[in-house]
Amino acid sequence: MRKGLLISFEGLDKVGKSTQVDRLMEHLTEHRKLNPILVREPGSTEVGEKIRDILADPALKGKISPLCEFMLYSASRAQLVTEVISPKLSAGELVIADRYYDSSSAYQGFGRGISLEFINKVNATVTLDLVPDLSILLTVENFVSESRKKPDRFAPNLFDDRLEQEFMDFRKKVQQGFLEIAQKEPARFLVLDANEKREQLAKKIAARVDKLIKEKS
Template identity: 35%
Template sequence: MRKNKFIIIEGLEGAGKTNASICIKKILNKHHIVNVVLVRQPGSTPIAEEIRKLIKKKFDKDDLTKEAELLLMYAARVQLVEKKIKPALKTGKWVISDRHDLSSLAYQGGGLGINTIIINKLKSLFLKKCIPDLTIYLDVSPKIGLERVFKRSPLDRIESRSLKFFENVRKIYLKNIKNNQKFIKINANSDIKSVTKNITKKISNWLNTQVI
């Protein structure tokens, strides 16, 4: 059997991360990998889900500072890593996570302008033993992504940010995945059928390179 892996799905709002997570789990199942755990960040534990609500909530008078947002993201992330991700990996399960630390580098770093030294310090302190084996980056234009989000539900606090914010977030994503062997870039501007087909092809090819 293949050694279990920690797989991350990254991308802007409306990129299709939830569908991608489900798709990848199905692909793994077809390759006889059945012990698969799906999680999302922030969230997937009782405490992290409560933090998620705070992060997404629109406040009338007292909005979160950018530093508070970063720390809440990491509080939820560390809770999930320690309570769910590490235990799952330790018992041989595969883990697929909707977002991980690169989201903070892109959103709180690229989008909000927090110094990357601070963000990388948090990563070094709390995530050094939880390194992804593969990251799938769903690349969608901010305009297309936000149009999709607007159609499905009212925008939350983060989704309500400017187009420029998401353009800056995307720049950081693209900068970090460039020439990185642990990343697979997927064009997520197409319809869901085309994106799913592309994910299926690339993940299947990747699985075939893994040691059995």
């Protein structure tokens, strides 16, 4: 039986997600005196970290098909849910996920063109139907940042060898995907402009999470 809370962070790579994850962890541990569990996708298990290495392997750049890429992320997610997320939620703990299944829907579905119906079925299976209590989505208007020189970690086989326009078009598709997902589940999502000052974003996120904890307690 699920007793804990699951909060996910979503959005394009390099929009400040990790910074806000760290700020929330600090808020929960230092101000709320809680001990949240932080996980990342892909990774956070021995199996997941090995899959992460495969996805990031320069020798495999351009060789991993979109479907294979999705299945690798799904395999990592299945292990993470079974090994960490599900047991922690059953124990009543608070889990913070730096990406979860919405990333596959946005990146491999809207971005790569894999059937969303298929992705949704796989997501439901590998996550044991564990839906986040809150998903925090960071959005941007400028799709090419100063960190353009580095590949997007959630689609590592796409961005290194493509023209900038293709890079921008892909990111637009992915962000639009995230927004469409959020529009379908407005109660689950907190959508924020990543261009806001970090401190203001952190305050808004902390306030929403505090409210959620109060409602669930």
